[in-house]
Amino acid sequence: MTATVLVLVETINDYLPILEHQGFHLILAPTPAERAQAIASHGARIDAVLTRGPLGLYAEEIAALPALQIICVIGAGYEHVDLQAASDRGITVTNGAGVNASSVADHAMALLLSLVRDIPRADAAVRRGEWPKIMRPSLAGKRLGILGLGAVGMAIAKRAGNGFDMSVSYHNRQHRSDVPYSYCSTPTELARASDFLIVATPGGVGTQHLINRQVLDALGPNGFLVNIARASVVVTADLISALEQRRIGGAALDVFDHEPKVPDALKALTNVILTPHVAGLSPEATQGTVELVGQNLVAFFAGRPVLTPITLPISVVTRTV
Template structure:
């Protein structure tokens, strides 16, 4: 008999087949109708559930499954899983740190280039017959610009590596503590990092500890020639402050793969023509998704065999 697996994060059949090949039976739960149907069939017996940091899992949802033992976050984030409730129930909670770090870093660099070089705006201008008008504007190069990385975990390190290597960008960073294995400039104060940098790439975890870390004061410190790129979590940025900073020229522009309250995007933010958007796809390269699913399977297999899981979420 195959082990049921409720999947709350949307996945292509290719990846659901990987679970099937590992002796699991995945049930789609990311659409309401499918979720209701799955619950009717497997809720009383379900032991393993797959979600994501942005989708999360509430205490009330956990209570739906009396035999639940394990919750997996697909990807590095796990901020919207109720960890207090999970601990109280004795659930094993895992995540996928590092599995998509390279791909997310690639996307961050694409957003830095796209935002500073106004790639999306240039494409729109050409399509609208405004070739000559758009050419009159000057667009800064990123080579040699100072790159500030907000959070130097696995993804932040990859962003720093790309910026310092291919583009000769001096690197500064914030983290809980300075890293002894890098020679980048450490800033204990995020606002001091913003004041130093030409470009900020956000690579922090989400959650209460980083909520609105990028606020009006931070954006003021980044300045009118500064650019902001977010491939982490939308909650890290105070959206109202960002809109005001973009409208008034406090900063030069932003590249956003994640937005607070996504998938809804405030109309005032959409109206800012110095923003390049992508719909939370930084880690959606096939190689990255495959690696995160493989790690999830390894964690499930370890748990079912009575062994320690490979990547438990850190105790808070």
């Protein structure tokens, strides 16, 4: 039997032959309209879905896919995949945690450097024929706070500490005894101990709105925020207010609440750098994530354990037995 995979991800076409060479039949549906049409037309024969966190897979879509057995999520986040619906159907869910950590960490540091050194404004000035002497802080010796010390957070910490001589603090769900970095018990405490704060935690209910007005005020008027995680971790209205009132120095954002829509208020600010959710995109990371999807699919359909399973909530059926 050849398993049919519905591919909802829009950025991996060059690497899909990896899955085709493993014998999988692919249905590509990268736009909302194509997605709805594919589910309506081919739902009865779709065995697997390949998606990413912001694209997700919703309960009503899972219900419309009676043959669905496994959902593979590219990247670490799976916030819009209905895990309860998957659990109730006995559907396996996997992710790609850690595969794109280097790419995301590189982008985080690039954003931080561009923000703190004000590279976009300097570039724009030179293009206008101006030659301003913009005085900006150095990164060396500064205090970096990382919210979420997983694979991405660790990669950022190593770059900051080893490459820029920065001291690193972090806030995590749990204190880690295996790292040399300082632990802060709350996001507010972390912001207060930081010159620069990078958000690297997964999205979802557990991390929603961890960064709010209180945290931003603790970061202060000379502090900078970088978010390469999920927009849901930050209260956007509080961030815009802090930026407009210069209660923080600036922000660099790769993620937004309603992508690809970006609030006009953010676009109008001069102390913000915006990129279109591309931190995890690199040839190396994309190839690695697709290869991991292939390994998970091959293992699953061969009856072996998948490599990167997501722990699912207890199914409604199990709870009622």
